[in-house]
Amino acid sequence: MIDIGDVTQTSAPCDLHTRHIPESRINMRHHVWPLADGGPDIEDNIIAVCPTGHYNIHDLLEQYRMNMGRAHYAITRRFSLAERHYAKLGYDRLTRGYM
């Protein structure tokens, strides 16, 4: 394992998907409750995500933000169950203001 700042080269799966096609060799540290929104920089608030998953989770979190925690199934169905889980958890944490 080689750490390059927030990016880790790894053969381990990310926390969002059990498999990747093509294979992902990079994981990033994502703050479920984003640092930019006052989220804490602690392990309980951090998950390992592949670049695609990272993009998706921020995309869906933005959807929840624009719609007060709701997202139509036509949108959420494009995301994996884990992406939905962590995007919603992030929204819940940042709106309530604690873990």
Ligand SMILES: [Zn+2]
């Ligand atoms: Zn992130």
Ligand SMILES: [Zn+2]
């Ligand atoms: Zn992934």
